[in-house]
Amino acid sequence: MALIRNPRSRDRNVTHRIGFAAICAAAVIALIPAALYATDAARTAIFFLCGVVAGITGALAWPRSAADDTERPPMSRRTGAEVSFSWMDLAEAMPDPAIILGRTAGILNFNVAARTIFERLKQGLPLEHVDRDPEFIAAVADVFDTGERRTVKLRLHGSRGQRFIASITPLGTKQAPAPAVLITVRDESEQHRLLEMRTDFIANASHELRTPLASVRGFIETLQGPARDDEAARHRFLAIMAEQAKRMTRLIDDLLLLSRVEEKANLKPIGQIRLDELIHEVVRAIAPAAAERQITITVEPESSPLSAKGERDELFQVFHNLIENAVKYGRDGGSVKIDLTGGKETGGKSSDTMTVTVTDDGPGIAPEHLPRLTERFYRVSAEQSRRVGGTGLGLAIAKHVLNRHDGELSVESVVGTGTTFKVILPAFK
Numbered sequence: 001m002a003l004i005r006n007p008r009s010r011d012r013n014v015t016h017r018i019g020f021a022a023i024c025a026a027a028v029i030a031l032i033p034a035a036l037y038a039t040d041a042a043r044t045a046i047f048f049l050c051g052v053v054a055g056i057t058g059a060l061a062w063p064r065s066a067a068d069d070t071e072r073p074p075m076s077r078r079t080g081a082e083v084s085f086s087w088m089d090l091a092e093a094m095p096d097p098a099i100i101l102g103r104t105a106g107i108l109n110f111n112v113a114a115r116t117i118f119e120r121l122k123q124g125l126p127l128e129h130v131d132r133d134p135e136f137i138a139a140v141a142d143v144f145d146t147g148e149r150r151t152v153k154l155r156l157h158g159s160r161g162q163r164f165i166a167s168i169t170p171l172g173t174k175q176a177p178a179p180a181v182l183i184t185v186r187d188e189s190e191q192h193r194l195l196e197m198r199t200d201f202i203a204n205a206s207h208e209l210r211t212p213l214a215s216v217r218g219f220i221e222t223l224q225g226p227a228r229d230d231e232a233a234r235h236r237f238l239a240i241m242a243e244q245a246k247r248m249t250r251l252i253d254d255l256l257l258l259s260r261v262e263e264k265a266n267l268k269p270i271g272q273i274r275l276d277e278l279i280h281e282v283v284r285a286i287a288p289a290a291a292e293r294q295i296t297i298t299v300e301p302e303s304s305p306l307s308a309k310g311e312r313d314e315l316f317q318v319f320h321n322l323i324e325n326a327v328k329y330g331r332d333g334g335s336v337k338i339d340l341t342g343g344k345e346t347g348g349k350s351s352d353t354m355t356v357t358v359t360d361d362g363p364g365i366a367p368e369h370l371p372r373l374t375e376r377f378y379r380v381s382a383e384q385s386r387r388v389g390g391t392g393l394g395l396a397i398a399k400h401v402l403n404r405h406d407g408e409l410s411v412e413s414v415v416g417t418g419t420t421f422k423v424i425l426p427a428f429k
Contacts, residue, residue: 091111091114092109096113096185097117098113098182098185099114099118099183102179107122107127107130110123117156117164133156135153136166139168140168140183143181144177144178144181145177149170151167153166164186164188166184169184204377212247212248216244219238223238247391250391254393257397258396261314261401268404268405268406269311271309272428273307275306275340276306276340278319281316282319283299286327289324289327290336295332295333295336296336297327298336298337301340308425309426309427311405315401315425317397317401318398319423321394321397321398322421325390326359328388329360329362329384330361330362334360335361337358338358339355341354342355342427352427353424353427354425355424357421358420359418359421361417362418365411366380367413373395374395374399376396377393395409405426407424408422409423
């Protein structure tokens with residue numbers, strides 16, 4: 001057991017000894033004048049007493065080493081004078097999974113968090129019986145031999161893609177060989193996932209911008225060269241360049257909107273909006289695009305006003321994306337149906353939620369695509385999405401906005417029949 005002693009208690013002991021020695025010395029000095037006027041018997045007793053007191057004074061005042069203090073048996077942990085900790089306590093106090101491993105005694109102790117990662121953990125077992133990762137085993141052996149801290153990647157059997165980092169720290173001494181080591185494990189799966197998402201996001205955004213930029217650059221070079229004096233080609237190319245510029249503008253606007261929504265992810269909205277009025281406003285904004293494809297949009301609200309809790313501009317963007325998608329990807333001459341319900345609980349009381357469903361009668365979406373629809377830049381058909389002006393970010397924005405509003409987004413689709421998106425929002429009370 002490694003003992004960690006409280007240095008303040010030793011300092012107090014030294015102070016107490018010196019103080020008592022000073023009192024004894026003062027007593028000796030005070031007795032010497034009395035001995036000069038005493039009888040022979042009394043003088044002998046006084047000198048004997050002075051000798052005893054002087055011996056005690058010398059013993060107390062003699063300097064003691066730190067080793068002398070550590071040789072004394074440790075006091076109880078409950079006295080408060082000295083506090084002792086064991087390696088066993090160290091493992092249990094660690095927030096991360098931790099294992100104390102002895103050089104020859106195997107596993108000395110571990111905490112509950114370590115048991116969730118290493119199912120075969122047991123005191124006294126060699127580390128090789130718990131995990132057989134050769135790099136991990138070799139790193140532990142190296143720390144025992146050199147006494148230097150090591151950090152290695154840990155590959156656990158059946159971890160389902162999780163990524164762990166093991167830190168191996170020598171205990172008890174800074175010199176090799178170390179009598180024991182502390183192994184702590186950190187799960188970096190979430191950090192790795194976020195890093196992959198960020199990398200994919202940058203790659204996708206760069207690709208989405210590179211395509212229209214390459215198109216615009218190609219047309220500019222053509223207009224500066226072979227088509228310099230071709231009036232018809234110039235009008236045709238300028239129209240295409242304008243469309244590509246609009247596409248880049250939409251993409252940048254959606255990227256900025258997504259960034260703003262993510263920045264406010266932890267700030268819950270507290271405002272009140274009339275959900276029925278908001279839906280009608282969105283429908284009016286999309287009506288020209290629906291008229292071009294002869295698509296009919298119908299709204300079936302409840303008779304009473306529906307008040308939801310949220311931020312108007314962000315929710316406008318959510319429903320604009322959903323209804324616009326229904327128009328873009330629906331069939332020509334089809335229909336889009338929007339249902340607004342507040343729901344009624346038993347006894348006629350109003351529900352705590354508002355529900356909006358957007359249903360189209362388009363070609364539908366295959367089941368394998370449904371779980372990934374809200375991923376950034378994910379498209380069921382990239383060619384069709386670019387043709388209708390989609391950026392691949394609309395549903396990702398909707399998901400982040402609804403998460404901030406404590407709302408829910410779900411989708412159901414039948415190939416050849418149509419698709420239904422359902423939004424659930426908390427009601428304003």
